[in-house]
Amino acid sequence: MRYLIISDIHANITALDAALASAKDKWDKAVCLGDLVGYGPDPNEVIDCIRSLGAVTIRGNHDKAVAGVENIDDFNPIARAAAMWTREQLRPENREFLHQLAQGPKTVDGFSIVHGSIYDEDQYVYAPELAVEDLKTAPTPVTFFGHTHLQGGFTLRGEDVQALRASPPPSRESLSVAVEPGTTYMLNPGSIGQPRDGNPRAGFAIADFENRTVEFWRISYDVALVQQRMTQAGLPEPLILRLSFGR
Numbered sequence: 001m002r003y004l005i006i007s008d009i010h011a012n013i014t015a016l017d018a019a020l021a022s023a024k025d026k027w028d029k030a031v032c033l034g035d036l037v038g039y040g041p042d043p044n045e046v047i048d049c050i051r052s053l054g055a056v057t058i059r060g061n062h063d064k065a066v067a068g069v070e071n072i073d074d075f076n077p078i079a080r081a082a083a084m085w086t087r088e089q090l091r092p093e094n095r096e097f098l099h100q101l102a103q104g105p106k107t108v109d110g111f112s113i114v115h116g117s118i119y120d121e122d123q124y125v126y127a128p129e130l131a132v133e134d135l136k137t138a139p140t141p142v143t144f145f146g147h148t149h150l151q152g153g154f155t156l157r158g159e160d161v162q163a164l165r166a167s168p169p170p171s172r173e174s175l176s177v178a179v180e181p182g183t184t185y186m187l188n189p190g191s192i193g194q195p196r197d198g199n200p201r202a203g204f205a206i207a208d209f210e211n212r213t214v215e216f217w218r219i220s221y222d223v224a225l226v227q228q229r230m231t232q233a234g235l236p237e238p239l240i241l242r243l244s245f246g247r
């Protein structure tokens with residue numbers, strides 16, 4: 001069984017479509033780590049797509065805010081404006097879909113998925129010291145997480161915690177990482193719709209545990225087209241500009 005791991009789509013259907021086209025015939029089951037919506041111009045299209053994939057999906061902080069599960073006041077003004085806009089756009093059944101999404105962690109066929117961390121779905125795990133507790137107590141050898149929009153992750157061997165840099169170089173679309181016995185992994189597939197590591201290409205991962213590999217992918221998409229739709233929708237300008245830089 002091969003798994004398509006996607007996260008932080010943020011209502012960017014152009015990026016999601018490009019990722020799915022590249023991943024075609026390379027996976028058997030889809031898994032989504034949350035933040036389907038927020039920031040981008042296509043919330044209904046992204047939710048329709050995730051539903052049609054039958055993806056095992058957990059909620060992200062933007063999904064909670066847009067669905068009214070959580071108070072929107074904790075968001076910065078730009079994220080709040082995008083969340084308010086998204087609320088107005090959503091068809092009722094898609095708002096209900098967001099509302100009923102499960103909270104992580106969730107175990108899927110022997111690996112775990114979370115949005116932020118195992119202990120706090122809203123925590124940003126962006127440094128080894130923040131990954132230690134999850135790595136030492138994870139119920140499975142591999143946990144996939146999102147939320148930081150940074151592709152890669154962290155490993156634990158014995159007492160040694162290391163950052164894992166796993167983005168393919170600019171000349172390539174994928175990079176394969178071996179999953180080794182005796183090592184625990186926290187792995188972030190990267191963000192489909194709003195990467196933040198200085199690389200604007202859409203990120204995702206494909207896990208194949210029978211072959212003990214996780215492939216990290218980066219795919220170009222038509223950023224300008226998404227930016228046009230965001231401008232037409234009146235979404236905040238910083239959200240439009242950052243897509244060009246992957247920041």
Ligand code: ZN
Pocket residue numbers: 008010035060062147148149
């Ligand atoms: Zn996000």
